[in-house]
Amino acid sequence: MERNEGALHDYIAAQQPNICQITANKNGKTVYSDCWNGFVPADTLHVMSVTKSVVSLLLGVALDRGMIQSVDQPVLDFFPDYTLKRGEKTIQKVTLRHLLTMTAPYKYRSEPWTKVCTSPDWTIAALDLLGGKAGLTGAFRYSTLGIHILTGVITKTSGMSTVDFANRYLFGPLGIAPYRNYEARTAEEHKAFILSKEPKANIWFCDPQGVGAAGYGLCMSARDMAKLGQLCLDGGMYGEKRLLSAEWIAESTKPRLQCDKTFAEMGYGYLWWTPDVHNRAYAALGNSGNAIYINPEQGTVVAVSATFKPNIFDRVQFIQAYIEPLLEAKA
Numbered sequence: 001m002e003r004n005e006g007a008l009h010d011y012i013a014a015q016q017p018n019i020c021q022i023t024a025n026k027n028g029k030t031v032y033s034d035c036w037n038g039f040v041p042a043d044t045l046h047v048m049s050v051t052k053s054v055v056s057l058l059l060g061v062a063l064d065r066g067m068i069q070s071v072d073q074p075v076l077d078f079f080p081d082y083t084l085k086r087g088e089k090t091i092q093k094v095t096l097r098h099l100l101t102m103t104a105p106y107k108y109r110s111e112p113w114t115k116v117c118t119s120p121d122w123t124i125a126a127l128d129l130l131g132g133k134a135g136l137t138g139a140f141r142y143s144t145l146g147i148h149i150l151t152g153v154i155t156k157t158s159g160m161s162t163v164d165f166a167n168r169y170l171f172g173p174l175g176i177a178p179y180r181n182y183e184a185r186t187a188e189e190h191k192a193f194i195l196s197k198e199p200k201a202n203i204w205f206c207d208p209q210g211v212g213a214a215g216y217g218l219c220m221s222a223r224d225m226a227k228l229g230q231l232c233l234d235g236g237m238y239g240e241k242r243l244l245s246a247e248w249i250a251e252s253t254k255p256r257l258q259c260d261k262t263f264a265e266m267g268y269g270y271l272w273w274t275p276d277v278h279n280r281a282y283a284a285l286g287n288s289g290n291a292i293y294i295n296p297e298q299g300t301v302v303a304v305s306a307t308f309k310p311n312i313f314d315r316v317q318f319i320q321a322y323i324e325p326l327l328e329a330k331a
Contacts (some may be wrong), residue, residue: 003329008322009034010122016318018288020045025230025301026327033223037307043199044219045242045305048286051204051218053105054170054228055150056100058162058273060170060248067157071097071270073132078153082127091131099147100270101256102140116145117190121273122207123152140257144215147271148207149153153216163204164214173243174227181206182217193217199309216286225284225303229292232282233301253282253294264313289315300327 013036020039024087025034035041050103060284063066075094076082090105098104106129107177119125126148158165163179182203184190193205205217212218231237232253236244255267255274267274274282284292289312293302302319306312 001328005032005034008326009036011322016070016289017204018306020305020307021303022025022323023147023226023303024173024323024327025226025233027299028230028234030226031327031330037197039199039305041223042221044202044221044224045200045290045307046196046205046216046217047220047225047290047305048216048288049144050220050225050284050286050290050292050311051215051216051286052144052147052271053292054151054166054218055147055154056252057170057213057228057232057244058166059096059150059270060156060244060252061165062154062157063248064245065169068096068153071095071100075099075127075149075153078156079123079127082124085128088131090133091127093136094130096150096153097270098136098148100252101109102142102147102268103136103138103257104128104130104141104143104146105132105134105136106141106143106146111143111145113145115313116148120208121153122148122213123209123211126152140259140263142263147214148211149214151212155209157210161210161316162206162212166204166212170228170243171224173241174231174260174307176224176227177202179204179320181210181212182219183208183210185275195308220305221303222303225292225305226301228284229294229301229303233294233296233299276320281316283316285315288312289318291315291319293319295324298324298327300324302327 020037021035023251048136100227116125126146167178179202200219204212208211235246252270253272257268272282273285279297281295288309291304302323
């Protein structure tokens with residue numbers, strides 16, 4: 001394929017039809033931006049598990065500001081009034097690090113979506129899932145519902161809702177328009193939020209307590225995702241202002257576990273993927289191929305937003321094969 005924007009636009013329309021927006025930066029500047037399916041740059045989509053990596057950034061802000069002392073703090077330190085289940089001896093040992101690295105133990109075989117999502121307080125419901133007789137095994141166990149505890153911790157320690165915390169310390173300083181909570185009142189509304197292919201607003205799916213979902217639920221444009229990616233690439237700096245410590249970005253984006261074939265043998269940090277053993281690239285990845293891809297060696301940030309389509313597993317390869325070469329040609 002020719003390395004020009006017109007050819008790439010046509011290729012994506014034909015071969016990657018659920019992509020709606022791409023924004024790509026090279027050496028700190030936006031050098032490529034395009035839209036499909038009637039979307040415009042300001043529109044937002046539900047970016048699925050990209051939300052997890054944004055939560056990692058917010059946890060770093062809380063650590064930088066002394067609201068949280070360490071990732072090795074036991075989870076129950078933040079919930080002293082939580083009532084332990086009879087005979088439970090594992091949850092007491094679970095730390096924030098276990099949640100961040102997806103090595104926390106859970107008592108379910110598959111995530112109990114109905115049970116959690118119909119509960120009045122998802123943080124308590126997630127705590128009820130934590131622990132079990134197997135103890136701390138260190139095994140990778142990918143969770144979307146269990147890590148809701150992390151946004152519960154941010155809310156507890158800051159005294160602010162997740163979305164207000166994000167607006168004040170991350171979105172606002174980056175020039176991202178303010179976000180608000182969105183709560184689905186019925187199962188039908190919840191399903192429509194996930195499956196709808198229409199543009200959304202600047203909203204973050206939340207539980208009845210106003211705590212933003214940690215594992216999914218954030219709606220963003222590729223343009224704004226690229227701002228988050230650039231913040232990471234720049235070591236937590238936005239212009240002359242530091243929003244996040246460089247240490248946290250380095251710690252959270254380095255691989256700490258190696259996953260198996262189920263997760264394409266990628267590495268995993270603190271809610272960030274390290275998809276390529278051949279370079280230092282890392283990524284926020286969500287279902288349907290939503291992505292924030294950061295390659296420090298190339299000075300590139302690529303953000304992709306997409307409508308719901310299950311089993312999109314090749315987005316990083318697509319970025320490396322089609323977007324990065326275009327950026328090199330434009331450099």
